[in-house]
Amino acid sequence: MKRKISLALCGVLLAGILFGCGGTDSTKETADQPKETAKVSEGTIKIGYFGPLTGGTAQAGQAAQNGAQIAINKLNANGGVLGRQLEMISYDDKSSPEEAVKAATKLVQSDKVNAIFGSLHSANVQAAAPVIEESKTLCVAGGTSPTWLEQGYTYLFRSISNSTVSAKQLAQYADAQGYKKIAVFTSNDEYGTSGADGFKEACKDYDIEFVASETMTNGDRDFTGQFAKVNAAAPDAVFIWCLGDDLGAVTKQLRQSGFDGPILGSESYTLPEILENAGTATDNVYFAAQYLVYENPEDAPEENMKEFLEAYIEEFGTAPMSDNAFRAYDGVMMIAAAMEISGADSGEELRDAYNNIDGYVGLAGMFSYKGGHGEGIDSMRIFQIQDGKYLEAK
Amino acid sequence: MNKIMKMLSVSKVQHSIALLLAAIVMIYPILFRESTYIQLIICTLGIYIIVNTGFDILFGYSGQISIGQAGFYAIGAYFSAIFSKAGIPVLISILLAAMIAAAVGFILAIPCSKLVHHFLSIVTIGFGEIVRLLALNGPTKLTGGANGIGGIPPVNLFGLKLTSNISYLYFVLALVILFLIIKNRIVNSRVGRAMLAIKCNPEASESFGMKLSKYKSMAFTAAAFYAGIGGALYAHLVRFISPESFSGEQSSMFLVMILVGGMGTFYGPVIGSFLIILVTEFLQTFGTYQMLIYGALIIFVLFVMPNGIAGTLRNKYYHLLNKLPVRVSKQSKEAK
């Protein structure tokens, strides 16, 4: 009796699968139709956000969410976009690709957002990309790894330069300074690996030899073995590409292990806590970044940055803790700009309008997405840390 | 209450309830076609049920603590991804990957059967970590390293591509039922009874002529196979895998699921997986506080139901029906 029931169940299930499969196309249609009618409907414009709100990079995720909020506040104060107010729907992707897929699915399927900003980690962006692409939702992300824009997704865009640009700048700088032997020390995740690969690739044009190549795991704190090898190789400079929360310990230990030479790094060095954690170890650090994270709006040279910082401090009480706030702000503002230009609030038309953005001045500088396959800006500056202060390097 | 319990004990009633639930589960997604998010969750639930059912064979029935099931889960996922991307038909990739996981489980089980308790648990933790680290630092061409593997092909069921969540859901459900039935068979057979005997009293079982290592290895291999299937199914669902999904936290989650649900019972892993997923989804509304509440909840559940939910219910149920001697709830410390 049991067996017969089980067999019957399996049969029903198989039928269900076939039914479900046959239904794939119709599911897509029914999903599209509400969107079509939503184009002309009233109601708020929903901007979705997903990023690491908990976990090791929670600061960056929260900063990004805040940055997006500032943008939305500003747009709403000026009458909204297309005459409608904006609201943000945000989910935590817990720095995990699985959660990123779930968050993105929720945003595009349940909440039916008009556009998305997120995520900050390239692995999470990659995981969520198929869902976002299939639902034809415009998505601007803040991760710097070039990989997720090389896969052929047409709905993904980036609101900062990618790490290849930083790598090129740093390689150029290294060559100009005459560094011939460089040791590479990176985190073994996607961020670190793509940074290292980009830098090594960029250095091919110059006469630079890589004398050591070491890695670390995000969260680890003991680098005795790695630094012993680095020092044994006697490099002219050390290239470090790690996430911000590790950098303080890394820099300090590298100095303590006996290396006093120049350090070449990423924009993660703009994280304010690193100066506190590493102290004088940060002297002689040179890094490529889109912008600095200013504690005081007065320090900001650009007008729009000053305005942003003042609004941020007023809303949240402190200056942003990570440059991801700027990435999110630029992203949301450009999404809004695309909406205004095209009159569309979602879908293919909005994506095409975004693709045509040319000459938009954001916090990062001048964006131009025409023909960029999702990349909009490719200029980074080299900064230097000396006595706990950031200076632009020559 | 007594009357309800008595009614529930009748086989026929149990079966019809099971059928009813199964029917609801099958019809529900069709009624809610739009909600692909819920379908995604149900698919994940099905996968976890499969993994935890296998885990239960290992832990609930033969008493071996493993906190490294995510390692077999990862092996299943990665190998299935690699095979299917290399051109092998997806269904065969899944099977092959699970068999590799089972083989690794078997190899690991031989020396592990000598270990007990904390020794076994640290070895399994170490195993889980090693698998994850190999995926991260191993040959990048194969495992994708930190980038993971993307573009994993969907399951191809005799020509039908299961790309939508809803079709995948039914596929997973079918497998869940299949594996639950298999587990039931194993557990109710001679092998299953031998495992229970070993769990309760290894020395006595040995003196009866049972070869401990044989049964322990069988349990390990079965659990590894189940976890491998689960991992492969996961790979073809999300179609992107990276080492971050296979950390010690994932192994912990499996452990939490079967402990909360109740080990050594048929429905325990099902209930546990269901509840934990429900709780984690529900807690999302609490934003940054979600994991805090989750940790507190685990402790709270343990205070209220020390043997897990199904375990405590079963104890109460048997108690009510006087099928077993009344269990004194205050056990002495020596009982392990």
Add this chain to the structure above:
Amino acid sequence: MFFQLLIGGLAVGCIYALIGLGYSLIYSASGLMSFVQGEIFMLGAYVAYTIYVGLHIPFLIAVLIAILIMFVFGMLLERGMISPLLRRGSKQIHIVLATIGLSIFLKNFAMIIWGSDVKNFPSALGEDPIRMGNVSISPQQIAIMAVTFICMVLLHFFMNKTKLGTSLRAAAQDPMAAGVVGINVSLTVGMAWALAAVLSAIAGILLAPIYGVYPKMGAILSTKGFAAAVLGGYGNMYGAIIGGLIFGVVETMAAGYIASSFKDIISFVVLILVLFIMPHGILKVKADD
């Protein structure tokens, strides 16, 4: 390079030893596994940070207060969570689950109260490393090794020469007999957990100047400390120390001579191989079945 690696490995090994000691203490006193030692390590560092940096209390006094607080915490943990669960019929694995739940709770608690940024814990000994030829040792590393040694000596003295310590050992060996002789067994179990918490907290305070203080600092240490304890012979205090030092040295040597990316893999492989050959750990402690 060898000596640099050796010193680094010993320093890290001392930390693993301290945490492993905690695990062994708990196991020998109550027969339980605890998976929350890493988070106690983290909590100890945060408490010390708050008192030292937040309240500007002089370093040594701040450390003493922090240790006291963590002692009470460990005691409360045992009395308030572990014992009640055991009384309700929880088995060993349920206690493991409870400690896992607590570790998740503590990690997020720290994140919410103190934030997830890395806090700077200024070293009381200064930052400048001592250079001897090719080898540079930071003052913190010296402190770690010295303090661990002192802890070992103190613990040995406590366990063997004091009444309380001897009753702890007695209760661990045979709770019923100890009870018959008039030893308050439940108090000694509480003490064991409290001592384990103190050891983990000390490790946290030692490492805070090097690591910085952040919620996830204890996570990997939970596993490695446990591994150290098991490697050396679970339940044996001296085993935990040996296990910790070996683990630390193997790990650092592997990173230095083989490849940093395989550092953790090699440590765990060595651990598993050792356990396969010596299923009861190095100091051949019998694992109660």
